[in-house]
Amino acid sequence: MKLALIIEDNIDNCVLITKILDHAGYKTLTADRGLQGYKLALEKRPDFILLDINLPDISGEEILKKIKQDKQIKSIPVIVITSNAMLGDEARLLAAGCNCYIEKPIDPDKIIKQLKAVIGE
Amino acid sequence: MSTNDPSQTNGMILVVDDTIANLRLLIALLEAAGYSANGAADGETALMICENKPPELILLDVRMPEMDGFEVCHRLKLNEKTRNIPVIFISALDDVDDKVKGFEVGAVDYITKPFRSNEVLARVSSHISLFRMRQEIEQANIKLRELDKLKSLFIASMSHELRTPLNSIIGFSCILLQGISGELSPQQKDDVQRINRSGKHLLDLISEVIDISKIEAGRVEVSPQQVSLQELIQEAVDNMLPMAKEKNMVIKIRTDASPQIVTDHKYLLQCLLNLLSNAIKYSVQGTVQIHVHSENDHIQIAVEDNGIGISEENITRVFDAFERLENHIKLQAGGTGLGLYLTKKIVTELLQGKIDAKSQENVGSTFSLYIPHTLAARQVDTDELNQTESSRPL
Secondary structure (H helix, E strand, O other): OOOOEEEOOHHHHHHHHHHHHHOOOEEEEEEOHHHHHHHHHHHHHHHHHEEEEOOOOOOHHHHHHHHHHHOOOOOOOEEEEEOOOOOOHHHHHHHHHOOOOEEEOOHHHHHHHHHHHHHHO | OOOOHHHHOOOOEEEEEEEHHHHHHHHHEEEEOEEEEEEOOHHHHHHHHHHHHHOOOOEOOOOOOOOHHHHHHHHHHHOOOOOOOOEEEEEOOOOHHHHHHHHHHOOEEEOOOOOHHHHHHHHHHHHHHHHHHHHHHHHHHHHEEEOOOHHHHHHHHHHHHHHHHHHHHHHHHHHHOOOOOOOOOOHEEEEEEHHHHHHHHHHHHHHHHHHHHHHHHOOOOOEEEEHHHHHHHHHHHHHHHHHHHOOOEEEEEEEEOOOOOEHHHHHHHHHHHHHHHHHHOOOOOOOEEEEEEEEOOEEEEEEEEEOOOOOOEEEEHOOOOOOOOOOOHHHHOOOOOOHHHHHHHHHHHHHOOOOEEEEEEEOEEEEEEEEEOOOOOOOOOOOOHHHHHHHHOO
C-alpha cells in the first residue's frame, strides 16, 4: 500500500483528499503546516506528496523548492493543489520541480487518474 | 505687483502686455474688483511666472515684440503644468482671422481693445468660475477612479474567500455521488446532484466575478505570444466536444486562413470557449460553425449557430451583465449571465479587439471576434495584485 503525504491547512480539504485517497487504496499522512510537512516527508519518505499552494507558515512554492532541493527526498513526486489559477503559476511551479498541477475544486475521479499517471501506476 | 494674498481674493490673474500703461490699467481694474493680479511685460517672463506659480487665468496681449501672444499661448498649452490655465486674448486686432487663430491656439475667449471694464470683469469672472469647476470635476474624477479600483480589488479578494468553502461543497457532494462514503438511494443521489450542480454554478459565477473585477481594477497581465490560430481553435473545439455530443451537435471549422498571430493564448481561448459553449447551450440541435477570415490588421473569428437566436430589440443588450432573456431554453441552459459581459471585457480591454453579434430569432446567432494580428505588450502594475493574492489564506 503506497503512502501519501497531504500538506494542506484547510481541514475540510484535508478530510476530502484523505477520503478520496483512502477509497482509492492509499495510506495517508497529513500535515497542516509547510515545515511540518517537510519534516514528515524526511521522516516517513512517502511515495508521493499532495501539496496545497497556500499555507499559513511558508508558501507551498517554498516548500516545493525545499523538497526538490533536498537530495534525500527530491525524487518523491509532488502534486501541487491550488485554487488560484494565475497566469504564469503553472510554468513557475513546473520550473520549481512540481510533477503535476491540480486546480480546485477537486474532482475525485480526476485527481486519482492524475496522481496514478504521476506515480506511474 | 501683487498686493493681496491670493487666497483671500477672488482669484489670481496674470496680465501680459508689453505696453506698461495697459498693464497698469488692467491690474488696477482687476485688483479693484477683488482679484490678485500679476503683470508680465513679455512672453518669456509670462511663461516663467506660469511655470513657477500658475495663475487661475491669463489676460494675454496678442501684439508683442519677440514672442507674440499666440506663441505664448501655444507654449502654455504644450506644458503639462500650464495647459489647463484659461487664456483670454486682449488685442486691438479685431480681424476675424485673428480671433479664430486665438481659439485655435487654445484660448477660451477674446476681448478687443478698446475694451469696456465691465465686459472684461464679466468675462474674467465667468472663466475663473468655469476653471474652478473644471478642476473640481477633474479631482473628483481621479478620486472616483481610485475608489472604483479599490471596489474591484475588494470584490476580487472577497470572491477568493468565497471559493474556499465552495470547494468543500463541490468536493464532498462529488464523493457522496461516487459512493465513496457509502451507497446513496436514487432519491438521495438526485438531491446531492442538485447540491453539486448549484455549487458548480456558483463557482462559475464567482470565477467570472473575479475575472471581471480584476480587469476593472487594471490588474490583469496579458502575455502576447505567437499563437497558431488553427491549434487554438482545435483546442477549443476538443474542449467542447463532450458538451456538443450530449446534444447531438456537430462543430465545424471553416477557415480561409490559418494565420500565426501574436496574442494572449489563454484569454483568446477563454473567449472562444465561451462563444462555443453559448452556441451549444442556446441550440436544441444542429451545427455550430467556426469561420476564420484574415483582414489587413486583424482576424475575424465567427461562431455561428442555428439555435434559438435573439430578437432585434434584445441584441443590443446581450453584452450587458445579467441579461439572459426570459425564454424556456435559455432558462434551461443555465448560464451565469456574465459570460458575454466578461468576454466583451476580455476582447476589448485585454486583447485590443472587438466583438459583435448578429442574430435572427429561431434562425440562429453569429458572434464575431475581431482580434488584431499583433497584440501590443502593455505594462501593468502587478504588485498590488500579488499582494492581495498572497495575503489570502486558503
